[in-house]
Each structure stands twice: as C-alpha cells, then as structure tokens.
Amino acid sequence: MLEGNLPWMQKALSFPDxxxxxxxxxxxxxxxxxxxxxxxxxxxxxxxxQGLDLSxxxxxxxxxxxxxxxxxxxxxxxxxxxxSTLVKELQPVLNVKLKDDKRFPYLKVSLSEPFPRLxxxxxxxxxxxxxxxxxxxxxxxxxxxxxxxxxxxxxxCKVPFQTGKPKAPCLEYQIKRCLAPCAxxxxxxxxxxxxxxxxxxxxxxxxxxxxxxxxxxxxxVRNLNFEAAAKIRDQIFALRxxxxxxxxxxxxxxNRDVVACYFESGEACLTVLKVRGGKLSGSEHFILLQxxxxxxxxxxxxxxxxxxxxxxNIPPEIVVRLKPDAKEALIRWMEIxxxxxxxxxxxxxxARKQLEIAQSNAKEHLQTYLKSISLSAxxxxxxxxxxxxxxxSRIPYTIEGYDISNFGxxxxxxxxxxxxxxRKDSSGYRHYRIKLQGQDDYGMIKEVLNRRFSSSxxxxxxxxxxxxxxxxxxxxxxxxxxxxxxDVVSLAKENEWIFTPQFSEPIILxxxxxxxxxxxxxxxxxxxFANAYHRKLRVQKIRESRxxxxxxxxxxxxxxxxxxxxxxxxxxxxxxxxxxxxxGIGEKTAKKIYTYLHGENRSGG
Numbered sequence: 001m002l003e004g005n006l007p008w009m010q011k012a013l014s015f016p017d018x019x020x021x022x023x024x025x026x027x028x029x030x031x032x033x034x035x036x037x038x039x040x041x042x043x044x045x046x047x048x049x050q051g052l053d054l055s056x057x058x059x060x061x062x063x064x065x066x067x068x069x070x071x072x073x074x075x076x077x078x079x080x081x082x083x084s085t086l087v088k089e090l091q092p093v094l095n096v097k098l099k100d101d102k103r104f105p106y107l108k109v110s111l112s113e114p115f116p117r118l119x120x121x122x123x124x125x126x127x128x129x130x131x132x133x134x135x136x137x138x139x140x141x142x143x144x145x146x147x148x149x150x151x152x153x154x155x156x157c158k159v160p161f162q163t164g165k166p167k168a169p170c171l172e173y174q175i176k177r178c179l180a181p182c183a184x185x186x187x188x189x190x191x192x193x194x195x196x197x198x199x200x201x202x203x204x205x206x207x208x209x210x211x212x213x214x215x216x217x218x219x220x221v222r223n224l225n226f227e228a229a230a231k232i233r234d235q236i237f238a239l240r241x242x243x244x245x246x247x248x249x250x251x252x253x254x255n256r257d258v259v260a261c262y263f264e265s266g267e268a269c270l271t272v273l274k275v276r277g278g279k280l281s282g283s284e285h286f287i288l289l290q291x292x293x294x295x296x297x298x299x300x301x302x303x304x305x306x307x308x309x310x311x312x313n314i315p316p317e318i319v320v321r322l323k324p325d326a327k328e329a330l331i332r333w334m335e336i337x338x339x340x341x342x343x344x345x346x347x348x349x350x351a352r353k354q355l356e357i358a359q360s361n362a363k364e365h366l367q368t369y370l371k372s373i374s375l376s377a378x379x380x381x382x383x384x385x386x387x388x389x390x391x392x393s394r395i396p397y398t399i400e401g402y403d404i405s406n407f408g409x410x411x412x413x414x415x416x417x418x419x420x421x422x423r424k425d426s427s428g429y430r431h432y433r434i435k436l437q438g439q440d441d442y443g444m445i446k447e448v449l450n451r452r453f454s455s456s457x458x459x460x461x462x463x464x465x466x467x468x469x470x471x472x473x474x475x476x477x478x479x480x481x482x483x484x485x486x487d488v489v490s491l492a493k494e495n496e497w498i499f500t501p502q503f504s505e506p507i508i509l510x511x512x513x514x515x516x517x518x519x520x521x522x523x524x525x526x527x528x529f530a531n532a533y534h535r536k537l538r539v540q541k542i543r544e545s546r547x548x549x550x551x552x553x554x555x556x557x558x559x560x561x562x563x564x565x566x567x568x569x570x571x572x573x574x575x576x577x578x579x580x581x582x583x584g585i586g587e588k589t590a591k592k593i594y595t596y597l598h599g600e601n602r603s604g605g
Contacts, residue, residue: 007066012048015040020072021082023092024065032065033057033094034086036079036298040070056266057094080329081336084305096302098270098286105141106312107132109154109199114188115181116195118148118156131312132202140282144202151238152198153179171565174578201239203313204276207253210239253277256317258351260358261288261300262366269366270303273358276315285365301326305333317343319351379422382514389515391502392487396462397421400428401526402475403466404444405533412436414448415530418460419522431533441467442474449478459486466523468492469506472499491523550596553589560584561593572597 008024015022020040024032024047037043047061073079087095110116112128120141121131135141148154149172159167159182169185172178179186179194186194200209213236220229258273268288274281288303300322308314314334322330327344334342347355387395399419406412418428432448445465453459463486465475472490476483483501490499496516497506509516553561564582565571571579571593580590 008068009048011068012044015044015070016072017041018072019074019076019079020070021079021086022068022070023086023090024061024094025067025069026064027066029067031086031090031092033061033092034083034090036076036083038076038079040072044068060094076325077329077332080301080326081333084302084333087302088306088309096299096306097289098303098306105135107135107141107144107202109195109202111195113161115161115191116154117161118145118154120145120156130199135284147238148198148201149177151201151235152194153177154194154198155179155181168583171570174564174574174581175570197235204255204274204281206239206279207277210236213239254317255315256319256351257315258354258358259300259304259318259320260355260362261303262359262362263299264363264366265370267366267370268299268303269362269369270300270307271358271362271365272307273354273361274315275354283361285361287366287369297321297323297326301330304330305337308334308338314338314340314342316341317345319345319347319355321347321355376421379518382518383422386515386518389509389513390487390489390498390500390507392462394461394487396460396487398425398428398458398460399462399464399522400460401464401466401522402445402448403523403526403530404434404441404448405527405530406434406439406441406444412444413530413533414444415526415533416448416452417522417526417529419518419525422518424525429529431529442470445471445474446478449475453479453482461486463488464519464522464526465490466493466526468494468497469499472501476501489519491519493523496520550593553593557585557589 017039018041019036019038021034021036022040022044023034026032035043047058047065049058071082073082086092105120105122108119108121109130109132110119111130135144145156149156153176155172155178157170157172157178159170161181167182169180169183170178173180173183173185179191181191197209197213200206200212213232217229217232217236220226220232254275255277256275258275259270261268261270270286270288272284272286274283284307286303286307288299300320304320318330322344331342331344334340345351383395383397386392397420401417401419403415404412405415412434414432414434416428416430416432418425420428430452432451434444434447436443436447445467449463459482463475463479465471465488467490469490469492472488475488475490479488488501491497492499492506495506495508496511497508498516498519499506560582561571561579565574576590576594579585579593580587582590585593
C-alpha cells in the first residue's frame with residue numbers, strides 16, 4: 001500500500017463495502033476515470049498498490065489524480081447504468097471509447113420534407129427524420145447509396161424540390177437512377193410510397209418488401225398498367241439478386257445483432273454483425289481505446305452502450321456474451337435510454353455459430369489495425385532515415401511527387417501526387433494540362449511548379465521530381481526563394497540516382513534501402529497518375545471526334561449531348577427515346593445519332 005502520499009487516500013479509506021460508482025479527478029477538476037464496483041472499498045484498494053504490476057490506467061491515476069468521489073447504488077446493474085451515463089456526460093480521458101466514433105457517417109432520410117431525400121451526415125438529431133448507421137466502412141455506404149438509387153430512384157442531391165417550379169431532369173433521371181421530383185415527374189403520394197419501400201429495404205426487411213411489391217405488381221397487371229408492372233418486376237429481380245449475394249446465417253427469418261469483442265496486445269475490437277431476415281445484411285467494426293486494464297466483459301458493456309447510444313433500427317434480439325449482471329444492466333439501459341425491450345438469449349445453436357463468426361471478424365480487424373500501427377511506426381523511422389541520408393532540412397512527413405507525360409508535341413500533361421506520413425494521400429493529387437508546346441521537359445516542369453505554387457495550398461516538406469540533374473535545376477529555378485521553405489530532390493530512372501542541391505555528386509542507395517524504395521514508390525505513383533490522365537485525354541479526343549463524324553451534328557448539338565450524358569460512353573448506352581428526349585435534339589437527329597453509334601447502315605465508314 002502507498003503510505004498516504006496520494007491526495008485522495010484519506011477519502012478512499014472511508015469508502016463503504018457496497019456496490020456503486022467512483023470517479024477520479026485531476027488538479028483542474030476534470031474527471032480522469034469513472035469506474036463501478038461490487039464493493040467500492042475493495043476496488044479502490046487496487047489503485048493504492050505499489051509495484052511493477054500496475055496497469056497503465058492505474059499508473060496514470062496514481063500520477064495525476066488528486067481527488068475522488070463515490071455514489072452508492074442498490075446493485076451492480078444500477079452501477080453499470082450510472083457508470084455509462086457518467087461516461088457519456090463527462091467523457092473521462094481514461095475510460096473506454098469507440099475509436100473516432102464521431103467520424104462514422106449515417107445515411108439520413110429527410111422524412112420531415114414533402115419529398116424526402118438521402119444525405120450522408122456525421123451526427124443525428126432526434127426528430128421526424130430517419131437515420132441508418134453508423135457505417136464504419138465508406139465502401140459499404142457508397143454501395144448502399146448506389147443500390148438505393150438504382151432500385152428506388154430516391155435522390156441524394158441538393159436540388160430544391162419546388163412544387164409548381166419544375167426543373168429540367170438531370171442525367172440521373174436519364175439513366176433511370178432518379179424519380180426526378182424536382183422536374184415534377186412524380187406525384188408526392190407515389191414518391192412517398194417509394195420512400196416507404198426504400199426504408200423497408202434499409203431496415204433489412206427485404207422479404208417483406210418483395211411480398212409487398214409482388215402484390216403491387218399484380219394490381220398493376222389487373223389494371224392493365226403493363227409498363228408500371230414491368231418496372232416493379234425489375235425492382236423485385238434486383239432485390240432477389242441482392243438477397244442471393246447475402247450470407248445466410250439462420251434458417252429462420254430472425255432479426256438480431258451479434259456482438260463480439262476480441263482483445264490482443266492491450267487493444268480491443270468490437271464487431272457487430274447485423275442479421276436481418278436470417279441473412280447477414282451488414283457489419284460494423286470499432287477499435288476500442290483505453291482497453292488496457294479493463295475486464296473483457298466490463299469493457300464490452302461500456303462499448304455496447306456507446307454503440308447503441310448512436311445506433312438506429314435496433315433489432316429486438318442481441319446475441320452477446322455478458323455476465324448476468326451486465327445482461328440485466330443492458331436490458332434496463334435499453335429501456336431507459338432507447339425506450340426498447342430487447343432479448344439477450346444464451347448463444348446456442350445457430351446463435352453460437354454466428355457469435356463465433358463475429359469473434360473471428362473482430363480478431364481479423366484488430367490484427368489488421370495492429371499491423372497498421374506497427375507499419376506506421378516503421379514508416380516514421382524511414383522518414384527520419386531519409387532526412388539523414390539525403391541531408392534534408394526537416395523530416396519529410398509530406399512529399400509531393402511530380403511527373404510530365406509527353407508522348408508528342410501536343411497534349412502534354414503534368415501530375416502532382418502527395419504522400420502524407422509515407423502513405424498515398426489522394427487529397428493532394430492534381431492534373432495539369434500543359435500550355436507550353438514542343439518537347440521542352442524542363443520548361444514543362446517549370447510551368448507545372450509555377451502553377452502549383454501560385455496557389456495558397458499548403459507547401460510540402462519535400463518535392464520529388466522524376467528525372468536527373470537537369471530536371472532538378474529546372475525545378476529549383478522555378479521555385480526560386482521558395483526552396484528555403486521545403487527540400488527538393490530528383491530521382492533518375494536510369495541508375496536510380498538521387499540528386500539534391502546539398503551534394504555535388506548523386507546519392508546512390510542500395511536497392512534494398514527503405515528510403516530508396518519509398519522514393520521509387522512516390523516517383524512511380526506520379527508517373528502512373530500522369531500517364532492515366534494523358535491516356536484519358538487521348539481516348540476522350542478520339543471519342544469526341546467520333547461525334548463530329550455523324551452527319552448533321554455540329555458543335556452546338558455535340559455540346560448539348562455531352563452536357564446531357566456526360567460522356568460518349570454514356571451516350572452509347574442510351575436508348576433512342578432517351579436521346580430524342582433531350583431538348584434541342586429531336587427524333588430525326590436522335591435517329592442519326594443512334595444509328596451511327598450502334599453501327600446500323602454504316603457501310604464504308
């Protein structure tokens with residue numbers, strides 16, 4: 001035991017032998033940690049121990065805590081609920097948190113509007129609008145949005161829907177991915193029906209939705225509305241394809257969340273599998289911060305309350321391994337905070353197998369996270385080594401790579417790419433269509449750098465030019481006094497020599513050098529990005545020139561078509577009626593375009 005050298009020790013000695021919640025505070029009066037205990041008196045003794053076996057949390061509390069308080073509860077479940085409430089309210093620095101949970105997006109359906117639309121938000125407000133999420137993977141969110149547009153036609157744009165002031169429908173309508181309420185092409189009642197169908201889909205009630213759509217389709221057939229029936233048939237087909245691709249986790253059409261936690265190296269990952277209608281409809285994974293020194297079951301309860309505080313569309317059943325007291329606390333917490341009654345069954349049979357799948361997923365995601373942490377630490381060392389090897393003025397946390405793609409006297413392009421902390425950072429990627437004519441590589445480098453640094457964009461720590469000593473000198477000349485604010489080097493392809501202003505001779509590193517490999521990665525990425533843009537421009541020019549070959553299609557009509565469809569590729573996929581519906585085209589011109597693009601009656605070119 002510590003002999004009275006902790007400011008809060010005298011208070012600790014008076015703690016009762018009762019269940020409850022305790023709080024530690026620092027010198028500024030901020031809450032460091034909130035904990036619960038079956039016996040407050042016995043639990044506090046753990047923080048008064050000496051020795052090397054203290055957890056990181058206990059060590060920090062001994063170093064920083066100057067005061068503590070307690071609240072007695074009737075039992076452990078009450079203590080767990082109170083702890084959860086205080087953690088949410090006080091945000092103590094040492095309590096478990098879902099990593100960066102505020103950045104996870106939600107899909108919002110604005111039911112408060114006459115014509116609800118979709119949007120991606122980072123938080124939700126209680127009210128009439130409906131939210132789905134949080135989504136921990138951007139790919140899953142993008143796929144969900146794409147599916148909704150294709151099947152239900154609900155827009156995610158910001159165009160105002162003003163009754164009586166219709167707008168011309170956009171390309172999304174032309175390619176059958178929007179119902180175009182902005183153009184007045186659908187009634188409010190029909191639109192609201194489509195929104196209800198979409199919500200059934202988002203809630204995972206796909207089988208119920210298909211049954212509803214089948215009845216609707218049969219009704220349209222009886223009314224001889226065959227075109228409307230065909231559209232519903234296509235919706236049903238698309239939904240069945242989605243269901244075929246979903247993993248079947250249960251033979252019964254159950255709706256439940258399956259939750260597991262995996263611990264390794266003082267870190268933890270919470271995985272939530274969403275089973276809807278017996279099929280896996282999605283999954284979420286959260287890294288838990290401050291997991292060191294926490295009991296796995298206690299940590300799971302804290303993480304679950306944080307997740308369900310923000311989650312929407314909570315199912316009636318949650319499969320999770322918790323102590324009896326924690327299960328009782330979670331059921332009561334759901335009633336108090338969410339107004340829901342949930343069932344927490346013992347994981348047997350199919351539920352146990354699902355829990356094993358969730359556990360396996362949690363393990364995989366945590367190990368991937370731990371590898372990324374290790375990789376980040378290694379990359380930090382590589383950047384420090386690069387500073388020493390190349391004689392740089394600073395550690396190159398941000399590196400911009402430049403390359404010129406110039407296969408002829410015309411259509412030369414430049415490319416800038418960005419690596420942040422030795423990783424690709426697409427936010428800093430830029431293309432430049434070079435105005436300078438001819439084969440002057442040095443002049444083109446100067447033009448690109450002059451254009452880049454005429455902007456207010458943040459300057460990098462290091463600039464890497466693809467080329468030799470001449471390319472480096474061209475870059476230095478273009479930058480002028482700016483070279484005092486950042487380092488500049490070039491990397492020549494022939495011998496992989498590195499040229500810097502600091503040394504008269506090239507720096508030659510071994511092929512196995514991590515510094516050289518990182519520079520090569522930046523150089524090669526800039527080269528790839530420049531070539532991809534050059535290729536795109538060449539293909540676009542060829543495609544646009546093909547439009548000009550169509551009899552009766554001048555510059556004005558070509559611009560109308562490109563504006564309406566976005567590209568020749570989209571135009572080639574359009575039907576005759578879609579082309580003819582574009583203002584300024586008409587049926588006669590549409591027939592010429594469609595016939596030419598689809599190779600009908602094209603003899604001799």
